[in-house]
Amino acid sequence: MRSAASLIVTAPLAALAGRTAARGDTACNYGVLMVRRVGGGSFGGALVFPGGVQDEQDKGPGDPHVACAIRETYEETGLLLLTAAPPALRARADASFRVSSTSFRDFNSTIGATALRTHALARWTTPRAQQNRFDTRFLMLNIGDGDKFALSQL
DSSP, X not given: OEEEEEEEEEEEGGGGTTSOOOOSOOSOOEEEOOEEOOTTSTTTTOEEOSEEEOOGGGOSSSOHHHHHXXXXXXXXXXXXXXXXXXXXXXXXXXHHHHHSOOOHHHHHHHHTOOBOOOEEEEEEEOXXXXXXXXXXXXXXEEOOTTOHHHHHTO
């Protein structure tokens, strides 16, 4: 069984104005981020919360599930859900992760950033009958009005 993490990201609809697929009147005032999995991989074609399997770079100080969820969300969506950071952070992140072997955790340490605060929500284990099994932690992260760097990426 492989350890995995998924991140449920929410943000105020006011911050998403003009960029959501929501239609009509709604009593809900938050949007939820979901991604469509590519056809050939696990859960191909499904709408899912960003996430994936833990790897070595997620280990170290702090919760490896949080590191995995934040890293996977960045890899799948381009959202860098970190504390306040320099404006050139995205370019540096892209260069670090896509060109070199810099780990996500090492990059965060170098710039002094940490993941935005997440909240443990659920744990789900794939049924025994499945060939590929995952022990997945679901974490939640609300991008609030004060998270200027995160909001600027939406």
